[in-house]
Amino acid sequence: MLTTRFVGGAPNWLEVGSPDLEGAVDFYRGLFGWGFRSAGPEAGGYGFFQLDGRTVAAGTRTAPDQGPPSWTAYFHSGDAQATAKAVEEAHGTVLTPPVDVLGQGHTAILADRAGVPFGIWQPGQLAGLDVFEVPGSLCWLELYSPDIAAAAGFFNAVLGWETSSVTYPDGIYTCVNPAGAGEGAMFGGLVPLADDPTEAGSDPYWLPYFEVTDTDATVARARELGGTVRMEPMDLPDVGRIAKLADPYGARFAVLKSAPPAPPTG
Known part of the structure; x- marks a missing residue:
């Protein structure tokens, strides 16, 4: 089962990339009842989908050169740099090297041997999503x-x-x-x-x-x-x-x- 008691390798974040973030917000609000809270002007439009004030996912606007609209799953890492190195050693790809996110944690976008993107999140002030396995999450x-x-x-x-x-x-x-x-x-x-x-x-x-x-x-x-x-x-x-x-x-x-x-x- 999914839980917010995050351990190494467990899912801890999820985000959708869309060319029309406002349209995506409207769709998921109508489908799941999600609200949307902006992460602030410094976050470039990034924001959080929420149910009853609890974050269930995130959303970001993407450009055509960033690939097709898609959901990206993130997994808990205790050391983003070490995980990125392990990906290279396992013949995967580091698409976006580890970076600090406004003090909230460190993230990287990686790909497995088949080229499938996924993310890692090394928690800082933000541990991860607030809820799993309830309707809308x-x-x-x-x-x-x-x-x-x-x-x-x-x-x-x-x-x-x-x-x-x-x-x-x-x-x-x-x-x-x-x-x-x-x-x-x-x-x-x-x-x-x-x-x-x-x-x-x-x-x-x-x-x-x-x-x-x-x-x-x-x-x-x-x-x-x-x-x-x-x-x-x-x-x-x-x-x-x-x-x-x-x-x-x-x-x-x-x-x-x-x-x-x-x-x-x-």
């Missing part, structure tokens, strides 16, 4: 990758991630958790890009999932707001009801109405 992450073994090896070397497997009727799902935290701290999965028909022709990428109270109603609302439904709602046994969407500018994400926990046995 991040509840899961998936990496769609052409080579699961290579991705698992890379992130084990860089962030210490451990993997475990869940068997389903149509295959095996690879889950990840922070080093030494156990399977109870699973926060995401690694998915073979070629195995998902929704992702046909897609480049590898990170997909954030947001918890919702009603998947079908959220999908209908996304359509009304100009979003795209990439995968219609479907039920996954013991997981919940999911759907894949994109905002009006093309940033991809998913929503999940989690299945209730199984009753205790014995």
